[in-house]
Amino acid sequence: MTVTLPSPAQPLKIGTRGSPLALAQAHETRARLMAAFDLPEAAFEIVVIRTTGDDAALIAADRPLKEIGNKGLFTKEIEEQLLSGGIDIAVHSMKDMPTEQPEGLALDCYLPREDSADAFVSLTCASIADLPQGATVGTSSLRRKAQLLNRRPDLNVVEFRGNVQTRLKKLANGVAEATFLAMAGLNRLGMNDVPRRAITPEEMLPAVAQGAIGIERRSADNRTADMLAALHHAETGLRLAAERAFLAALDGSCETPIAALATLAGGRLRLRGEILRTDGSEALADDVTGAIEDGPEIGRAMAARLLAQAGDGFFDWK
Ligand SMILES: NCc1[nH]cc(CCC(=O)O)c1CC(=O)O
Numbered sequence: 001m002t003v004t005l006p007s008p009a010q011p012l013k014i015g016t017r018g019s020p021l022a023l024a025q026a027h028e029t030r031a032r033l034m035a036a037f038d039l040p041e042a043a044f045e046i047v048v049i050r051t052t053g054d055d056a057a058l059i060a061a062d063r064p065l066k067e068i069g070n071k072g073l074f075t076k077e078i079e080e081q082l083l084s085g086g087i088d089i090a091v092h093s094m095k096d097m098p099t100e101q102p103e104g105l106a107l108d109c110y111l112p113r114e115d116s117a118d119a120f121v122s123l124t125c126a127s128i129a130d131l132p133q134g135a136t137v138g139t140s141s142l143r144r145k146a147q148l149l150n151r152r153p154d155l156n157v158v159e160f161r162g163n164v165q166t167r168l169k170k171l172a173n174g175v176a177e178a179t180f181l182a183m184a185g186l187n188r189l190g191m192n193d194v195p196r197r198a199i200t201p202e203e204m205l206p207a208v209a210q211g212a213i214g215i216e217r218r219s220a221d222n223r224t225a226d227m228l229a230a231l232h233h234a235e236t237g238l239r240l241a242a243e244r245a246f247l248a249a250l251d252g253s254c255e256t257p258i259a260a261l262a263t264l265a266g267g268r269l270r271l272r273g274e275i276l277r278t279d280g281s282e283a284l285a286d287d288v289t290g291a292i293e294d295g296p297e298i299g300r301a302m303a304a305r306l307l308a309q310a311g312d313g314f315f316d317w318k
Helices: 020-037 052-059 076-084 142-151 164-172 183-188 222-231 234-249 292-309
Strands: 012-016 044-048 089-093 105-110 118-122 136-138 156-158 178-182 196-198 213-218 258-265 268-276 283-291
Touching: 012 020, 012 076, 020 044, 020 089, 020 183, 020 213, 020 222, 076 089, 076 105, 076 213, 105 222, 105 234, 118 164, 118 183, 136 164, 142 156, 142 258, 142 268, 142 283, 164 178, 178 183, 183 196, 213 222, 234 258, 234 268, 234 292, 258 292, 268 292, 283 292
Parallel strands: 012 044, 012 089, 136 156, 136 178
Antiparallel strands: 089 213, 105 213, 118 178, 118 196, 258 268, 268 283
């Protein structure tokens, strides 16, 4: 090992947002780095960075986030700190990360992926199929809304934001019959008492990269490059490479009704993908299995096939 490891005198600064989930992910990253390099906690400093997205979420709690800003709402200030040296690495939910990297930054270290599934959360119903005719469901995700309306056009989807506690309170108050959260978020926060059921990929495919944590660094910083290389989980990398190539070829983001899931089994990679009209009136899906190292190629080819099938006006989300 030729790198100079961080120490209590010269700690590695880990940047993160301040939400409970973001902090849990930063702590997981620190724990993995401590274990991998046999370092004390004091060799790391967790730096909480407030982003435009956090402010907007407080100020306009009931407006869809997509109306407030576009890509990078939750990452701009963090990436600025990374570039200026205020922090050395940044911990992100890969689901929220654009497919293109800003100049000077690299995002090539992924932790082992948590459960990629969406959770169906309800105090009254066991599943989507179980929801009564015309029931109200709360979600702020365009993807989940489109998928839900595609399966159940009778449902009434309302805007739902806020942390897990806020959403559960809304359910208890009868604002909605059910909502969706990422299983990964619930698991990472240890929220095992939330009434939830993991949605299968057959019911609903998750968002691209859901459940995966990515660690960003300055491209030219060799110390963090070497350290993060030791932490990278190759299998998660292969799966995300396929999903993110699919997303990139569709020119999508976390704010578009696009879903995909890559899995590895028997030495092969299987990619399932779906694109939807925002109102859920049409969904196009594909399912391809190929060589593990061909993930990006499979993702791009799938995107091209679905784009060719989609008629005029399909991409009304743009
Ligand atoms: N867009 C918000 C977001 N980004 C990552 C997660 C959950 C954790 C993950 O998917 O890794 C969530 C919340 C949610 O969808 O419930």
